Structures are given as C-alpha cells and as structure tokens.
Amino acid sequence: MMLKQKIKLTAIFILGALGLKAQTNQFQYQRDLKGVTTNWHSLQIPNQVFKKANAGLEDLRIYGIKGKDTIEVPYILEQSANQVTERETSFNIINQTHNQNGYYYTFQASVAATLNQIRLSFKQANFDWKVALEGSNNNTEWFTVLKDYRILSIKNNNTDYQFTQLNFADAKYTYFRICIKANEQPELNAAKILKADTLKGIDAAIPFSGYQLQNDAKNKQTLVDINLGDIVPLSYLKLNVQSDFDFYRAFKIEFATDSFKTDKGIQYNYAPLYEGTLSSLEFPEFRFKSTLVSRLRITIENNDNKPLRLNSIALKGPVYELMARFEKTDYNYALYYGKKEAVAPSYELKNFENKIPMEMTALTVGEEKINPAFAAPKIEKPLFENKLWLWCLMGIIISLLGFFAYKMLNS
Structure with a gap:
C-alpha cells in the first residue's frame, strides 16, 4: 500500500513539473517583473520586445513561478493612442442670400450646443474661396468666429484635393452664418456642424x-x-x-x-x-x-x-501597456514572448473593464534573456530519411526475397 502511495505521489510530482515546463517552454524569451505587491499592476512593453514578439502581440504571457508551482496572470493590453469622438448637431438652413460682400448661408441649430467644426460639400470641383463665419443667439447680433478663412478644391489629371472643413475654437451659438466670397454662386450639397473632441493619448x-x-x-x-x-x-x-x-x-x-x-x-x-x-x-x-x-x-x-x-x-x-491582475504576491513573475503561431489569450478581464482600478503601480520590466525552459519545436523528418525505418524496410525486403527463393527451390 505504501509503495502505491509513493508511486502516486511521484507521478503527481512529475506531471506537475512537466505541466510547469509545458506552460513556459514554448516561449523563447522572458523578462523578469519586479515590484508585485498588490493585486493590480501595470507594465509598459519595452520597444525591444516588438522585434522578437509576434506582430500582433498574441504571444505575450505573464507567468508566476514558486518552486514547482506556476500560475498564469490575466491581463488587458491597451495602447495609448488618441481617441477622437464626434457629436453632430442637427440644424436647418433658414437663409440663403447674397449681396456685394458674398453669398450667405445661415444655419439654425436644433439646440444651442458647443461646436468647433463645420464640414461643407459643394457641387463645384474647382474653386478657391475666402470664408467668414459668425455666430449669434438671436439672429440679430453677430460675433466673428472666423475671418478670411480659405477653402479650396482642385480636381484635374494630377490632383484631387479638397479642404472645405471649418475648424474653430469651441463656440456655443444657436445660429451660425457663413459668408463665402466667390465670383459665382456656390452650390452647397451638404453641411455638417459638430463638436469634435480628442482625448489625448501618450x-x-x-x-x-x-x-x-x-x-x-x-x-x-x-x-x-x-x-x-x-x-x-x-x-x-x-x-x-x-x-x-x-x-x-x-x-x-x-x-x-x-x-x-x-x-x-x-x-x-x-x-x-x-x-x-x-x-x-x-x-x-x-x-x-x-x-x-x-x-x-x-x-x-x-x-x-x-x-x-x-x-x-x-x-x-x-505606448503599449498591460494591466494585469496578480492573485499572489509571493511568486516570481516574468513576461514571456517569442512563440510562433501563438493564439491570443482570452481572459475574463475584458468583460469587467469597469471594475479595473484607474490608478496602478507600474512594475519594473527587466532585460531580455533566453527562457531556460524553452524547447525548440522538433522538425519531423520524412519517413524515408529515418535510418531506423530504412533498416527495417531493408530487413523486410530481404526476408521476403529469401522466403520466395526458398519456395522456388522446393517447388
């Protein structure tokens, strides 16, 4: 009975060690992570990692090791790119007139809203016009928003270029009036008035x-x-x-x-x-x-x-950053990468991003080193390049030849 228990414990120990190695041995590189003291930490991916990791970063993993035990740390990968949001405001064109100063278009917004952009589209393909933009809350008293603003459209065999977007500082008016100084009647196809905001990334x-x-x-x-x-x-x-x-x-x-x-x-x-x-x-x-x-x-x-x-x-x-949840703080953690044809991990964290703390302590990412547990995948040789198979095949052929020769001599 004692012998069976020892065999069982030994088997569990061996399988556990093999499991530990199997989790990390497919990753060629690792970087130690220092400073794990709480459940949540962030870490910035060094630029040098991109040279060895897969193009889509599907092979990034965080493992913690303590003795023969290993755990995988879930994370969310984020990049600090700018995030642009646009909020369009509905409006009516209430006036289209002209005088010696130019052609006027008056827009009445459905509600007074803060705006900073008007996008115009014209039927004409070639023009170079100056524009003035004014704002008003009563359609009587007007305030200058833009003056001598240039819009342009050029379309020929060499160029197809348009710049018909009015950009201005945030302005809150019920009415906006555009005056276009042109030698011909501008044919306005469409217009959009909106508020564009950019959340600056790092x-x-x-x-x-x-x-x-x-x-x-x-x-x-x-x-x-x-x-x-x-x-x-x-x-x-x-x-x-x-x-x-x-x-x-x-x-x-x-x-x-x-x-x-x-x-x-x-x-x-x-x-x-x-x-x-x-x-x-x-x-x-x-x-x-x-x-x-x-x-x-x-x-x-x-x-x-x-x-x-x-x-x-x-x-x-x-800047690419990992936000990771560490269950235990007494393990040795490392970032692993360099696994060909890796599949991106699927962690539950992505479904609970609203519960992730806004502020996290950043971990120190160590220098790159070869993962000592890495085992290069074996390339299977074709069957007939294997010498053992060749010798077996030759033995079978010689045996068959001998058998048939014996039969022929006795017939």
Missing part, C-alpha cells in the same frame, strides 16, 4: 538616426527614406516642409516588409501605410493605425512644380 517620440532625401527629376517625385533601426509601433508622422508659394502635393507613406540583395545593393519591398495631401492650408501632421515598422519611405508627387524644402521630420508611436 505618444512616445521615436528617435531615428536621420533620413535620405532624393529629388527624382525623371519621375517628378521627392523620395525620403527613414531607417528607424529597431522595430517600433508608429502612428504619427509630421513633415516640416516649406515653399515660397502655396502648395498641395499628393504623397504616400510606405513601410518596408522585407529586403533582398541586388547588384545595386540591398533593396526593399514596401507596403502602404498612409496616403494623403501635403498642403500649405493644413498642419502637416498625419495619424494612422499603429503599425510595427523599422524603415519608411515617403513619396511626394511634385508633378511640374519645384520640390518642397524639407526641414525636419517627427515620428511618434503609442
């Missing part, structure tokens, strides 16, 4: 060693190549450009997906990241979905115009 500046600029006269383009070094999440780019005249240039941002060697050196394949227009009317900063990149190419279409002067470039990316 953007981290992305350093880079420099950029290479090439003005390609043959293709009438300016090419800007930026090497970021490490793989980092990018969601913001600002181009400080100058010109002696107003400008509007189509441009695109691409990121390198892979590279290959040629007689002319290393070349790169690129995938699209953002397309838009560089204009002297708009602030030259652009936001897009966070993407892991290590090299960028910016292409500016100059057509027959003089290339723009590029003064500087600024890059930013969101």
Whole structure:
C-alpha cells in the first residue's frame, strides 16, 4: 500500500513539473517583473520586445513561478493612442442670400450646443474661396468666429484635393452664418456642424538616426527614406516642409516588409501605410493605425512644380501597456514572448473593464534573456530519411526475397 502511495505521489510530482515546463517552454524569451505587491499592476512593453514578439502581440504571457508551482496572470493590453469622438448637431438652413460682400448661408441649430467644426460639400470641383463665419443667439447680433478663412478644391489629371472643413475654437451659438466670397454662386450639397473632441493619448517620440532625401527629376517625385533601426509601433508622422508659394502635393507613406540583395545593393519591398495631401492650408501632421515598422519611405508627387524644402521630420508611436491582475504576491513573475503561431489569450478581464482600478503601480520590466525552459519545436523528418525505418524496410525486403527463393527451390 505504501509503495502505491509513493508511486502516486511521484507521478503527481512529475506531471506537475512537466505541466510547469509545458506552460513556459514554448516561449523563447522572458523578462523578469519586479515590484508585485498588490493585486493590480501595470507594465509598459519595452520597444525591444516588438522585434522578437509576434506582430500582433498574441504571444505575450505573464507567468508566476514558486518552486514547482506556476500560475498564469490575466491581463488587458491597451495602447495609448488618441481617441477622437464626434457629436453632430442637427440644424436647418433658414437663409440663403447674397449681396456685394458674398453669398450667405445661415444655419439654425436644433439646440444651442458647443461646436468647433463645420464640414461643407459643394457641387463645384474647382474653386478657391475666402470664408467668414459668425455666430449669434438671436439672429440679430453677430460675433466673428472666423475671418478670411480659405477653402479650396482642385480636381484635374494630377490632383484631387479638397479642404472645405471649418475648424474653430469651441463656440456655443444657436445660429451660425457663413459668408463665402466667390465670383459665382456656390452650390452647397451638404453641411455638417459638430463638436469634435480628442482625448489625448501618450505618444512616445521615436528617435531615428536621420533620413535620405532624393529629388527624382525623371519621375517628378521627392523620395525620403527613414531607417528607424529597431522595430517600433508608429502612428504619427509630421513633415516640416516649406515653399515660397502655396502648395498641395499628393504623397504616400510606405513601410518596408522585407529586403533582398541586388547588384545595386540591398533593396526593399514596401507596403502602404498612409496616403494623403501635403498642403500649405493644413498642419502637416498625419495619424494612422499603429503599425510595427523599422524603415519608411515617403513619396511626394511634385508633378511640374519645384520640390518642397524639407526641414525636419517627427515620428511618434503609442505606448503599449498591460494591466494585469496578480492573485499572489509571493511568486516570481516574468513576461514571456517569442512563440510562433501563438493564439491570443482570452481572459475574463475584458468583460469587467469597469471594475479595473484607474490608478496602478507600474512594475519594473527587466532585460531580455533566453527562457531556460524553452524547447525548440522538433522538425519531423520524412519517413524515408529515418535510418531506423530504412533498416527495417531493408530487413523486410530481404526476408521476403529469401522466403520466395526458398519456395522456388522446393517447388
């Protein structure tokens, strides 16, 4: 009886140890986490992790180890990108008139609301007009909101660009009146008045060693190549450009997906990241979905115009943060990653985000090291590359040949 109990306890011990190893041995890298003192903590993912982790970060895990025991820590992954909300206000156009000063459109909001944006759409495809915007609460006394504001639309074989959005400081009026100074009757297709709010996230500046600029006269383009070094999440780019005249240039941002060697050196394949227009009317900063990149190419279409002067470039990316719930504080915790074809975990935390504390103590994330329990997946060799199978097969063939030879001699 005692022997059976010992065997059973030994089996449990072995299975427990194997279970511990099985949980962590598929992750190639780990970083120790220091400072676990309560149930809730946050930790910022170092940029160096993106180079070794999967592109979608599905392989991130937090494990705690104490002796032969191991526990998995549930978390929620968040990125600190800007969050933009828009609240549209319904309205009626109560007047459309004109005089020697221009063409007037008066909007009456259904309720007096704070607004900061009016989006206009016109039937005309090509125009360059100046706009004045006024506000009133009684349709009698008017106050200036915008003066000599420029709206523009250009559509031809080389350009398709519109800037017809009025941006202004928060203003609360029942009536808004637009005066358009134009030589023809503007044909207003649609208008929206709204309040746009941006909840500022935490953007981290992305350093880079420099950029290479090439003005390609043959293709009438300016090419800007930026090497970021490490793989980092990018969601913001600002181009400080100058010109002696107003400008509007189509441009695109691409990121390198892979590279290959040629007689002319290393070349790169690129995938699209953002397309838009560089204009002297708009602030030259652009936001897009966070993407892991290590090299960028910016292409500016100059057509027959003089290339723009590029003064500087600024890059930013969101901060990725894990908010984790620790059940025990006396375990040794680590962040694990580097598992190919990993599936993102599904934790119940995502259904109870309203119960997660707003303030958390940040953990210290250690340096990257190889996970000592990591076991590289074995590559199964084809059947006929296995020497044992070959010897067995040869033995069977020789036995069969001998059997048939014996039968033939006795027949």
